[in-house]
Amino acid sequence: MAHTASLLETMEQAEADLAASLTTVTGTVRIAVFQSAALALMPETLTRMSRTYPEVRIEMIQREPETALHETWARDFDLVIAEQYPGHAAPRYPELDRVRLTTDAIRLAVPPASDGGTAVSSISSIEDTAELAWVMEPRGAASRHWAEQACRSAGFEPDVRYETADLQAQIRLIESGNAVALMPDLVWTGRDTTARLLDLPGKPRRTVFTSVRRSSAKRPAILAARETLAATAGAVAADVAG
Secondary structure, three states, X not given: OHHHHHHHHHHHHHHHHHHHOOOOOOEEEEEEEOHHHHHHOHHHHHHHHHHXXXXXXXXXXXXOHHHHHHHHHOOOOOEEEEEEEOOEOOOOOOOEOOEEEEXXXXXXXXXXOOOOOHHXXXXXXXHHHOOOEEEEOOOOOHHHHHHHHHHHHOOOOOEEEEEOOOHHHHHHHHHOOOOEEEEEHHHHOOXXXXXXXXXXXXXXXXXXXXXXXXXHOOOHHHHHHHHHHHHHHHHHHHHHHO
Protein backbone atom coordinates (compact mmCIF):
# COMPACT_ATOMS: atom_id res chain seq x y z
CA MET A 1 0.00 0.00 0.00
CA ALA A 2 2.85 2.40 0.83
CA HIS A 3 4.40 1.64 -2.58
CA THR A 4 1.08 2.39 -4.30
CA ALA A 5 0.69 5.68 -2.43
CA SER A 6 4.23 6.69 -3.38
CA LEU A 7 3.56 5.84 -7.02
CA LEU A 8 0.37 7.89 -7.04
CA GLU A 9 2.19 10.86 -5.51
CA THR A 10 4.91 10.61 -8.15
CA MET A 11 2.35 10.47 -10.95
CA GLU A 12 0.45 13.42 -9.49
CA GLN A 13 3.65 15.44 -9.19
CA ALA A 14 4.49 14.66 -12.82
CA GLU A 15 1.02 15.77 -13.91
CA ALA A 16 1.41 19.02 -11.93
CA ASP A 17 4.80 19.66 -13.56
CA LEU A 18 3.36 19.04 -17.01
CA ALA A 19 0.41 21.36 -16.36
CA ALA A 20 2.76 24.07 -15.10
CA SER A 21 4.63 23.97 -18.43
CA LEU A 22 1.50 24.91 -20.38
CA THR A 23 0.71 28.54 -21.20
CA THR A 24 -3.04 28.28 -20.53
CA VAL A 25 -4.50 27.38 -17.12
CA THR A 26 -6.92 24.50 -17.68
CA GLY A 27 -8.33 21.49 -15.90
CA THR A 28 -10.83 20.56 -13.23
CA VAL A 29 -10.56 21.40 -9.54
CA ARG A 30 -12.81 19.44 -7.20
CA ILE A 31 -13.47 21.43 -4.04
CA ALA A 32 -14.98 20.18 -0.78
CA VAL A 33 -16.39 22.97 1.39
CA PHE A 34 -18.44 23.36 4.57
CA GLN A 35 -21.68 25.32 4.53
CA SER A 36 -20.79 28.76 5.86
CA ALA A 37 -17.76 28.98 3.55
CA ALA A 38 -19.90 27.76 0.64
CA LEU A 39 -22.36 30.58 1.29
CA ALA A 40 -19.86 33.33 2.04
CA LEU A 41 -16.94 32.57 -0.28
CA MET A 42 -17.87 30.30 -3.17
CA PRO A 43 -20.33 32.42 -5.22
CA GLU A 44 -17.85 35.28 -5.67
CA THR A 45 -14.94 32.87 -6.10
CA LEU A 46 -16.76 31.05 -8.90
CA THR A 47 -17.58 34.36 -10.60
CA ARG A 48 -13.96 35.50 -10.42
CA MET A 49 -12.68 32.15 -11.68
CA SER A 50 -15.01 32.14 -14.68
CA ARG A 51 -13.81 35.62 -15.64
CA THR A 52 -10.09 35.11 -15.09
CA TYR A 53 -9.66 31.39 -15.78
CA PRO A 54 -12.52 30.45 -18.13
CA GLU A 55 -10.93 27.12 -19.04
CA VAL A 56 -10.83 25.88 -15.44
CA ARG A 57 -13.82 23.83 -14.35
CA ILE A 58 -14.70 24.07 -10.66
CA GLU A 59 -16.74 21.29 -9.06
CA MET A 60 -17.99 21.93 -5.52
CA ILE A 61 -19.47 19.52 -3.00
CA GLN A 62 -20.52 20.35 0.55
CA ARG A 63 -18.77 18.22 3.17
CA GLU A 64 -18.05 18.46 6.87
CA PRO A 65 -14.36 19.44 7.30
CA GLU A 66 -13.25 16.29 9.14
CA THR A 67 -14.66 14.07 6.40
CA ALA A 68 -13.46 16.34 3.61
CA LEU A 69 -9.86 16.36 4.82
CA HIS A 70 -9.75 12.58 4.76
CA GLU A 71 -11.39 12.44 1.34
CA THR A 72 -8.92 14.99 -0.04
CA TRP A 73 -6.07 12.88 1.28
CA ALA A 74 -7.73 9.89 -0.44
CA ARG A 75 -7.84 11.85 -3.74
CA ASP A 76 -11.61 12.25 -3.89
CA PHE A 77 -11.09 16.04 -3.93
CA ASP A 78 -8.30 18.33 -5.08
CA LEU A 79 -8.84 21.08 -2.52
CA VAL A 80 -10.70 21.33 0.76
CA ILE A 81 -11.88 24.43 2.60
CA ALA A 82 -11.94 23.47 6.27
CA GLU A 83 -12.32 25.09 9.67
CA GLN A 84 -10.68 24.93 13.06
CA TYR A 85 -12.26 26.15 16.29
CA PRO A 86 -10.15 27.46 19.17
CA GLY A 87 -8.76 24.56 21.17
CA HIS A 88 -10.21 22.00 18.75
CA ALA A 89 -7.55 20.84 16.29
CA ALA A 90 -8.68 19.71 12.86
CA PRO A 91 -7.27 16.34 11.66
CA ARG A 92 -3.81 16.50 10.07
CA TYR A 93 -2.46 14.34 7.26
CA PRO A 94 1.26 14.55 6.38
CA GLU A 95 0.42 14.48 2.67
CA LEU A 96 -1.79 17.59 2.94
CA ASP A 97 -0.51 21.13 3.33
CA ARG A 98 -2.44 23.80 5.21
CA VAL A 99 -2.80 27.48 4.26
CA ARG A 100 -4.82 29.93 6.33
CA LEU A 101 -7.59 31.58 4.36
CA THR A 102 -9.27 33.83 6.92
CA THR A 103 -10.56 34.02 10.48
CA ASP A 104 -13.94 35.10 11.78
CA ALA A 105 -15.36 35.92 15.17
CA ILE A 106 -17.65 33.48 16.97
CA ARG A 107 -20.47 35.31 18.71
CA LEU A 108 -23.62 34.57 20.65
CA ALA A 109 -26.64 35.04 18.39
CA VAL A 110 -29.90 35.73 20.22
CA PRO A 111 -33.38 36.75 19.03
CA PRO A 112 -34.32 40.41 18.63
CA ALA A 113 -35.16 42.08 21.95
CA SER A 114 -38.74 42.51 20.75
CA ASP A 115 -39.22 38.73 20.44
CA GLY A 116 -39.36 36.20 23.23
CA GLY A 117 -40.25 38.45 26.14
CA THR A 118 -38.15 39.46 29.13
CA ALA A 119 -35.93 36.35 29.12
CA VAL A 120 -34.62 37.22 25.66
CA SER A 121 -34.50 40.99 25.95
CA SER A 122 -32.37 40.80 29.10
CA ILE A 123 -29.62 38.61 27.56
CA SER A 124 -26.24 40.29 27.76
CA SER A 125 -23.91 37.28 28.12
CA ILE A 126 -23.77 33.54 27.48
CA GLU A 127 -24.55 32.90 31.15
CA ASP A 128 -27.97 34.48 30.60
CA THR A 129 -28.93 31.70 28.16
CA ALA A 130 -28.72 28.83 30.66
CA GLU A 131 -32.51 28.36 30.75
CA LEU A 132 -33.16 28.98 27.04
CA ALA A 133 -33.47 26.62 24.07
CA TRP A 134 -30.37 26.18 21.94
CA VAL A 135 -29.88 25.12 18.32
CA MET A 136 -26.63 23.37 17.37
CA GLU A 137 -25.17 21.20 14.65
CA PRO A 138 -25.37 17.40 15.12
CA ARG A 139 -22.97 15.65 17.50
CA GLY A 140 -19.58 14.99 15.98
CA ALA A 141 -19.29 18.42 14.35
CA ALA A 142 -16.43 20.58 15.62
CA SER A 143 -18.83 23.50 16.06
CA ARG A 144 -21.09 21.38 18.30
CA HIS A 145 -18.22 20.26 20.51
CA TRP A 146 -16.90 23.80 20.81
CA ALA A 147 -20.34 25.28 21.60
CA GLU A 148 -21.04 22.70 24.29
CA GLN A 149 -17.68 23.36 25.91
CA ALA A 150 -18.29 27.12 25.82
CA CYS A 151 -21.59 26.63 27.65
CA ARG A 152 -20.03 24.29 30.21
CA SER A 153 -17.23 26.79 30.82
CA ALA A 154 -19.97 29.34 31.52
CA GLY A 155 -21.40 27.03 34.17
CA PHE A 156 -24.32 25.23 32.54
CA GLU A 157 -25.29 22.35 30.25
CA PRO A 158 -27.05 23.75 27.16
CA ASP A 159 -30.64 22.71 26.46
CA VAL A 160 -30.06 21.65 22.84
CA ARG A 161 -33.65 21.43 21.79
CA TYR A 162 -33.03 21.80 18.06
CA GLU A 163 -30.33 20.06 16.02
CA THR A 164 -29.58 20.78 12.36
CA ALA A 165 -26.52 21.09 10.14
CA ASP A 166 -28.36 23.68 8.03
CA LEU A 167 -27.13 27.08 9.21
CA GLN A 168 -29.93 28.85 7.35
CA ALA A 169 -32.42 26.87 9.44
CA GLN A 170 -30.50 27.80 12.59
CA ILE A 171 -30.69 31.48 11.66
CA ARG A 172 -34.45 31.27 11.12
CA LEU A 173 -34.90 29.68 14.55
CA ILE A 174 -32.88 32.47 16.17
CA GLU A 175 -34.54 35.33 14.31
CA SER A 176 -38.01 33.93 15.04
CA GLY A 177 -37.33 33.95 18.78
CA ASN A 178 -37.15 30.18 19.25
CA ALA A 179 -33.47 29.55 19.97
CA VAL A 180 -30.02 30.94 20.68
CA ALA A 181 -26.73 29.75 19.18
CA LEU A 182 -23.02 30.40 18.80
CA MET A 183 -22.44 31.51 15.23
CA PRO A 184 -19.29 32.39 13.25
CA ASP A 185 -19.46 35.73 11.46
CA LEU A 186 -19.12 34.25 7.96
CA VAL A 187 -22.75 33.11 8.13
CA TRP A 188 -23.89 36.74 8.01
CA THR A 189 -21.97 37.57 4.82
CA GLY A 190 -24.21 39.24 2.26
CA ARG A 191 -27.28 39.36 4.48
CA ASP A 192 -28.81 41.47 7.22
CA THR A 193 -30.16 39.91 10.38
CA THR A 194 -32.56 40.88 13.12
CA ALA A 195 -30.64 38.71 15.58
CA ARG A 196 -28.53 40.39 18.22
CA LEU A 197 -24.87 39.38 18.09
CA LEU A 198 -23.02 39.49 21.41
CA ASP A 199 -19.27 39.15 21.90
CA LEU A 200 -18.02 36.21 23.96
CA PRO A 201 -15.33 36.42 26.65
CA GLY A 202 -11.93 36.58 25.01
CA LYS A 203 -13.54 37.24 21.61
CA PRO A 204 -12.73 33.78 20.15
CA ARG A 205 -12.15 33.38 16.42
CA ARG A 206 -12.48 30.43 14.09
CA THR A 207 -9.75 29.75 11.52
CA VAL A 208 -10.72 28.86 7.95
CA PHE A 209 -8.00 27.21 5.87
CA THR A 210 -7.42 25.35 2.63
CA SER A 211 -5.57 22.07 2.17
CA VAL A 212 -4.36 20.26 -0.93
CA ARG A 213 -2.08 17.29 -1.48
CA ARG A 214 1.53 18.48 -1.56
CA SER A 215 2.11 16.53 -4.77
CA SER A 216 -0.53 18.60 -6.59
CA ALA A 217 -0.08 21.95 -4.86
CA LYS A 218 1.76 23.50 -7.83
CA ARG A 219 -0.82 22.52 -10.41
CA PRO A 220 -1.79 25.84 -12.06
CA ALA A 221 -5.54 25.29 -11.76
CA ILE A 222 -5.22 24.62 -8.03
CA LEU A 223 -2.95 27.63 -7.56
CA ALA A 224 -5.51 29.76 -9.42
CA ALA A 225 -8.36 28.49 -7.26
CA ARG A 226 -6.42 29.14 -4.06
CA GLU A 227 -5.41 32.64 -5.11
CA THR A 228 -8.97 33.47 -6.09
CA LEU A 229 -10.33 32.12 -2.81
CA ALA A 230 -7.80 34.25 -0.92
CA ALA A 231 -8.84 37.37 -2.84
CA THR A 232 -12.51 36.68 -2.09
CA ALA A 233 -11.82 36.03 1.59
CA GLY A 234 -9.84 39.26 1.79
CA ALA A 235 -12.72 41.21 0.27
CA VAL A 236 -15.21 39.65 2.68
CA ALA A 237 -12.97 40.42 5.68
CA ALA A 238 -12.55 44.02 4.52
CA ASP A 239 -16.31 44.38 4.14
CA VAL A 240 -16.89 43.06 7.67
CA ALA A 241 -14.23 45.37 9.09
CA GLY A 242 -15.68 48.34 7.21
